[in-house]
Amino acid sequence: MEPNSSSNDNNKMQLQHHSSCLEIATMEVHRVVPPRHKSTIEKLKTRLKETFFPDDPLRQFKGQPLGKKWILAAQYIFPILEWGPNYSFKLFKSDIISGLTIASLAIPQGISYAKLANLPPIVGLYSSFVPPLVYTVLGSSRDLAVGPVSIASLIMGSMLRQEVSPTQNPVLFLQLAFTATFFGGLVQASLGLLRLGFIIDFLSKATLIGFMAGAAIIVSLQQLKSLLGITHFTNQMGLIPVMSSVFHNTKEWSWQTILMGFCFLVFLLLTRHVGTKRPKLFWVSAGAPLVSVILSTLLVFAFKAQHHGISVIGKLQEGLNPPSWNMLKFHGSHLGLVMKTGLITGIISLTEGIAVGRTFAALKNYQVDGNKEMIAIGVMNIVGSSTSCYITTGAFSRSAVNHNAGAKTAVSNVVMSVTVMVTLLFLMPLFQYTPNVVLGAIIVTAVVGLIDVPAAHQIWKIDKFDFLVMLCAFLGVIFISVQEGLAIAVGISIFKILLQITRPKTVMLGNMPGSDIYRDLHHYNEAMRIPGFLILSIEAPINFANTTYLNERILRWIEEYEAEENLNKQSSLRFVILEMSAVSAIDTSGTSFFKDLRKAMEKKGLVLVNPLAEVLEKLQRSDDSGDFKRPDSLYLTVGEAVASLSSTIKAPSANYV
């Protein structure tokens, strides 16, 4: 360690350094040393570790005695063992309040989302009972409120409906839903176990904002069926078929339903507005759906409105989740569709769950281990699929309520789960007269929050290309289909990355006067070109996708320099300096690129500045002529290269003539 680094000492040191340079006439030059030799196995190990274990999950185990290691391992697998022993009554008081609050939200939402997935309403409640209990044991987030969510419900419902009708063949549809949930959980747990969590990173923020907004609109449009009381509604999801279905069935519109829907929608949206503006009044928006359900049920019961054009849920089964492992179908003609549905809903719901977990972890300043969360969510869905639950994850709206209501640990999920259990056992008959229109209003209110206009505006301000990606996701979801819209947006995002690699930025550097700093000539107006030198900084890994471009681009730069040189009669180009600090990797196409470039440049010198260890090693290994081992073609900084090479231009014994 350097003993001190105060400004004065630093300057003295530099002064000393530079005055010594002056004394010995040519500058003291730092050698670029070849990196320490590493075997292929060593390199592979480092690479694999950085790729799959960047968070070094086992670092806490290092240097611990064996007994302690066992305890740590158990805590690692079951995070409940970490916080459970310190759980206190004080924490429980906070958790019970938040748990009851999210339960009042979860019950109406569970029923509504199950309908969105074309499943019996009770499956939504089943799915709010078992999965939260599993998550409490395995999950590492303290704020996540687990249950069915709107977008995954929508996707599962619409994908499965492609092959099986939920009205004509409800049992098969339910079987496929459970099987898809099983595959979804399997995908989620596998991503976590194989430490491939980075796959969900390919859904960028911009993609998600566009996708969510599109899905919210699709979900809301579906609710027009219950909000307007239409009985013959289209099975398709797109904007155009839904709107044409709405306006071709104007005769079926029921004014009683519309009036009731409108009133409750206004009520719910108003309470939602209060809840978002004043986080302290979170209970207003959290309780509103349950209040609406109770109020509307009483209204229907009192006025016998079910006979006046208002459709109701009808009789619901009582009792806890029946086992459903015998309903999983791993063969038959629908297996392909079920696996695809599981894959897509699994990844989408995983993305939501992880994003929500990370958001609240960042707010309370604790860490959530992404891969561990994936395993927790995955196991939760695998268990769910054999206990009559469909796909669940951490829901944003419910977790926000949970957080605002003061949840301290995952025990709030247990409280919610127990409340749902009580409902399942004793309160189901009460929902018999709940009108569907109120469920529609609850869904619309819940998904409206997914349309994030300020974020879209912010993206427009910062990055037009990201905005384009967002727009593609949005329009794709609305006009084509939920899955294809998402696929298009992901495709465009990846294409942009590939384009950045194919056309890497190359910057021409100039000297900042009065220093040995070299910076972008186009950015810093005071930066000056050094006659006889072309100094380029390559800003990307050099590989097969860009060597052709780089070769042509650099040769054109040389040509332009020479054209200008003839015009202005300035000193001729002698050295091309490539600043390589930003070239993080190179492949065999890249190494041939340097050979070709050196050949094409004929008598001009090609000088590399600060190649990274890995790049330098590959260049030297591929270089039979030894050109990249000569000290006059390798420098540590541009300043040293220019200073040192300038002297060779002047000196009669110049290397390059």
Next chain:
Amino acid sequence: MEPNSSSNDNNKMQLQHHSSCLEIATMEVHRVVPPRHKSTIEKLKTRLKETFFPDDPLRQFKGQPLGKKWILAAQYIFPILEWGPNYSFKLFKSDIISGLTIASLAIPQGISYAKLANLPPIVGLYSSFVPPLVYTVLGSSRDLAVGPVSIASLIMGSMLRQEVSPTQNPVLFLQLAFTATFFGGLVQASLGLLRLGFIIDFLSKATLIGFMAGAAIIVSLQQLKSLLGITHFTNQMGLIPVMSSVFHNTKEWSWQTILMGFCFLVFLLLTRHVGTKRPKLFWVSAGAPLVSVILSTLLVFAFKAQHHGISVIGKLQEGLNPPSWNMLKFHGSHLGLVMKTGLITGIISLTEGIAVGRTFAALKNYQVDGNKEMIAIGVMNIVGSSTSCYITTGAFSRSAVNHNAGAKTAVSNVVMSVTVMVTLLFLMPLFQYTPNVVLGAIIVTAVVGLIDVPAAHQIWKIDKFDFLVMLCAFLGVIFISVQEGLAIAVGISIFKILLQITRPKTVMLGNMPGSDIYRDLHHYNEAMRIPGFLILSIEAPINFANTTYLNERILRWIEEYEAEENLNKQSSLRFVILEMSAVSAIDTSGTSFFKDLRKAMEKKGLVLVNPLAEVLEKLQRSDDSGDFKRPDSLYLTVGEAVASLSSTIKAPSANYV
């Protein structure tokens, strides 16, 4: 421009700079200025230009009078107008020799490759007559010898055979081949016109080496049919079905054929060996196939060997290419297959043509415009498809012979074309007794050169991952299929690039003693950490695919620093400096990453060094708090940042406490 930059003056300047620093106690610090404002349209224009016109093809038109512009435009479209007027008898003498040489190679190869594509042998000669003439007018390479090539022939034959049998339905098969050629030409010309030539860059050198070697083996295996004289041969291409077909039909093996094939194969391989070892004796290997054809035909004729188990070509049509535009089929059930075949053969043959053109251009030090070449090859195939030609391109082996024989311009293609014409008109009856076994031997000899073991060894030495890609292409082609092997290799190459983006290299920097240079601590052992500072260099664009990783990785680094700090009781971490020179781009996920990071770092200072213009602009636009506009969070070099911030640590009025 700086007036002079000799080493001495440079040093003086630096000395002056640093001594002035010493006087004013704190160092003189260069400001990071925001870049000049550019409108979105301006930025889009620059971006589009760099993406699609990196070679600035219209630069020669600038500032020319109108008449001259027209001439330049005509020359741009028809390169023949550029070199044609200066064509001399001396050049012609060279071209006629090389043209006759490649004709002697082209005639037997044309017949053989057509058989490889399951087409009538004469189509191979047709394809060596028209396309070279078209290329002479449009092409810009001086060495390319145009005609059918082995790999494209193989792929076209095997793909079309999936749906139509060439023996049972030869006319339909021929129609599909011409139509596929038309689509191939269309794809090629479109890639050139739309300036999307970089798409072929995604076939990396490693992929191509593996693919070529695999294809060479597949092609050679197919020749076992004629080399062994088997009549009932499999229709499949893979290693396993071919070998099982060979050994299940041992009864059909004909010793006469085997003997003849063996003799000619040895003769051809020997002459090939001579040709490659001594480029001056190129005519030995160039003439050998024709000699073999003549010799073997005479042998068959003399011994009436066609009655003794040696199969011969049989009667061939005489006359020039008949028009075939009426044979193009743009409808019907095979359209999808034909378009796919056109796409794949088009891209593969384009890759070969462009690579060959570039290779010889680099040898003779002239430039080949990739996009223009694509248009030339594309038009050549479109014209070819309506004059009874199938897919053609610049062939490597024939171009090498052309080059060695001293070709000066594309006129050598005209000479070859005329020779083929004479053959078509008058010499076709001579081929009646040519035995198929000799054609098989010619193909094997031609494709053996595609197996490049030294290149594979070189790749193994330099880059293990590239070797893996190569191996996948090779094994995929041999065991699965030609197209799928290629697709797998391209997929893996792109996956590697994406992985590099997802897990960007991040390097910890230290101070090189006695200087203000900061370099990789793991590469330079003398580099020293500065207590209180964590200096990281991020080596990739920051985008949605890597923000999660970067966030976790940087926080872990901070954690590790603090753990060590407690152990060694060194001064606590005060500043995290991110060297941003290598961050070539950023998106909206990237800008939020910086916000989150700043929040997570609490009281430690986050300092950026040398962000590029575009990155700085986006950061400042997304930053409502103005943190990235404060001069104490933006520096031009790490040295200046450390020097300047060290003083704030010591001073009582420090900013970050």
